Amino acid sequence: MTDYRWNLHENCHAMEHRLTGIFDQGVLDPEQAQRHLRERLRNEAKQMLETTLLHEADEQLAAVRYQRSASRLDQRNGYRKRNLTGLFGEVTLRVPRARHIGLEFSVFAAYERRWREVDALLLEAFVAGASSRKTGAQLARLLGTRLSATTIANLTRALDEQLGAFHTSPIQDQYAGLIVDGMYMTIRGLGPTKRPLIAVAGITGEGRIDLLALRVCYSENSAEVEGLLRNLKSRGLTGSRLRLVSLDGDKGLECAVLSVWGHVRIQECVFHRIHRLKRNARNPLRARSMMKQAAEIFREFDPKKRTGKIAGFQERWADSEPRAVTCFMRQIHRSFEANHLPTNIRTLMTTTSVIEGFFSQLRRRLRSIGALQSPWAAEKWALACAMRINGIHFPGIQPKRAIPKSTRSC
Numbered sequence: 001m002t003d004y005r006w007n008l009h010e011n012c013h014a015m016e017h018r019l020t021g022i023f024d025q026g027v028l029d030p031e032q033a034q035r036h037l038r039e040r041l042r043n044e045a046k047q048m049l050e051t052t053l054l055h056e057a058d059e060q061l062a063a064v065r066y067q068r069s070a071s072r073l074d075q076r077n078g079y080r081k082r083n084l085t086g087l088f089g090e091v092t093l094r095v096p097r098a099r100h101i102g103l104e105f106s107v108f109a110a111y112e113r114r115w116r117e118v119d120a121l122l123l124e125a126f127v128a129g130a131s132s133r134k135t136g137a138q139l140a141r142l143l144g145t146r147l148s149a150t151t152i153a154n155l156t157r158a159l160d161e162q163l164g165a166f167h168t169s170p171i172q173d174q175y176a177g178l179i180v181d182g183m184y185m186t187i188r189g190l191g192p193t194k195r196p197l198i199a200v201a202g203i204t205g206e207g208r209i210d211l212l213a214l215r216v217c218y219s220e221n222s223a224e225v226e227g228l229l230r231n232l233k234s235r236g237l238t239g240s241r242l243r244l245v246s247l248d249g250d251k252g253l254e255c256a257v258l259s260v261w262g263h264v265r266i267q268e269c270v271f272h273r274i275h276r277l278k279r280n281a282r283n284p285l286r287a288r289s290m291m292k293q294a295a296e297i298f299r300e301f302d303p304k305k306r307t308g309k310i311a312g313f314q315e316r317w318a319d320s321e322p323r324a325v326t327c328f329m330r331q332i333h334r335s336f337e338a339n340h341l342p343t344n345i346r347t348l349m350t351t352t353s354v355i356e357g358f359f360s361q362l363r364r365r366l367r368s369i370g371a372l373q374s375p376w377a378a379e380k381w382a383l384a385c386a387m388r389i390n391g392i393h394f395p396g397i398q399p400k401r402a403i404p405k406s407t408r409s410c
Contacts, residue, residue, distance in 0.1 A: 046091040056105050057096035074098040159380045162397055166383060169396020171212060171236040175202035177244045177341065177349045178212075178264075180229075180253050182220045183359040186371040187378060195375070196220050197362075197382060198228060199355045201392075205241070207344045209354055210393045212237070214382050216375035221252020229260040239264065244337055246349050248272045268334040270298045271351045280324040290317055290324065298350070301339055358386060 058064045063072040079094040096103060182196035198220070200213035212232055217224040233239070239261040246267040247253050254266055274294045281287035293313055300306040310332070318325050338349040348354060362385060372378040386392055 046093065049091070050094055053093065053095055053105055057098075057103055060101070060103050061098060074101045159384055162387075163376075163380050163383050165397050166214070166394065167231075169235070171202075171232060171395060173236055173238050173240050174204050175210070175237065176205045176241055176345060177203040177246065177267075177338075178242065178257075179203065179246045179349070179352050179354050180257060181248055181352045181355040181359070182217075182250075182253070183362060185216075185362075185366060185378060187216065187373075187375060188371045189374045197359075197378060198225055199358065199382075200228070200232065201354050202237075203345050203348050203354075205342070205345065207348065208393060209348070209391060210395050211386055212395070214379050214386070216378050219252070220250050221255070223256075225253060226256040226259050229256055233260055244341060244349055246338070246352050248352050265337045266334060267337040267349055268331070269350075269352045270335050271353060271356070273328060273332070273335050274298075276327055277321075277324050280327050281321050282323075283321070286317070286321055287324070290321065290328075293317075294328065298335065306336075358389065358392075361385065361389070 057076070061073050061076070063069045065076065075098065077097040077099045080097055082093045082095045083091070095105070179201045180198070182198045184194040184196050186192070186194050195216050196219060198213070198215050198217050199211065202210045202212050204210070213228055215224075215228050217228070242261055242264055244265050244267050245257050245261070246269060247257070248269045249272055257264065257266070274291050277290045277294060278284075278287045281290060290313075293309075293316070297306060297309045297313060300309055310329075314325060314329065338346050341349055362382060365385065372381055387394065
């Protein structure tokens, strides 16, 4: 019987030579692989887009190339070159032409040199506070082509048109409730004093949230806020269906609201009333327990049970935290006005959280941006951030460019 054995010492040299020839290859350069992949994607996109252009030209001419047909509308007239920048980079397309009629294509709009996704990236960089030069450098690495700072700056002018329409478009008188709140921010052109950005949101009977106004004012208790609300009224918001306005307890905002719509009820924000317990309490541990018990009061919709819980709250904390209890009980009935609303909008009107959530995202952005240059720039930037939040609508605005939305950050 033959003995098959492997002599490692005798065959190690041959084995090493064979493995070296098979597996000892150079490491693939990642940048070279990316360039190759990007070039292949660009070619595939170019071929796909040109095929789409040919099909759309055939449909508009009612005949394919070299077809003799009585229904033909026009004759072909060669091609023209067209540069288009997309997420795959920049490609040069052969666009079909006709002798007499102007062909329109769904691939791009007239005189458009960039896809809307690229414009969305540019607007996203604007919202993030990046400069035009820095934005161009970042996109150059992503797209493989460089956009000038002037091109990027001109794109943000679309927001100017949207902000103008946002300030002047007609408003339908369909809102059952309004939420009015303000956030202080620094404006470089106005000195070190912070100015409030006043936001007004409307809640329809179906529970839809519409952002109606954004305006940088001098203060929350100024007549400028009243002027802002009167502007909404002159644009169509007469208040025939308006029943409630939710505020954070600011007396200046309340006076402005009642001077414009004197028939409405004022709902004082439940969250702000509970949060004041923490600010006015002497002991942080007691403040936490007080806030928890106060939250149980506002969850109760039965009037008799709610009265009992209020009495129990006073009895428990009046001696240890008199200042916090006194502040909490001051006009507490104003925080129960939303209980008379239909169930589908009651939760939205109980607090000012609809606007407060938007403001919290603005504050997070401002930490990296710092201050904005002017009131108009602040309003434009805030509108661009708001248009990226799902669930908020903008009556009268038809965005010309797609702005990416996010459920979380603006």
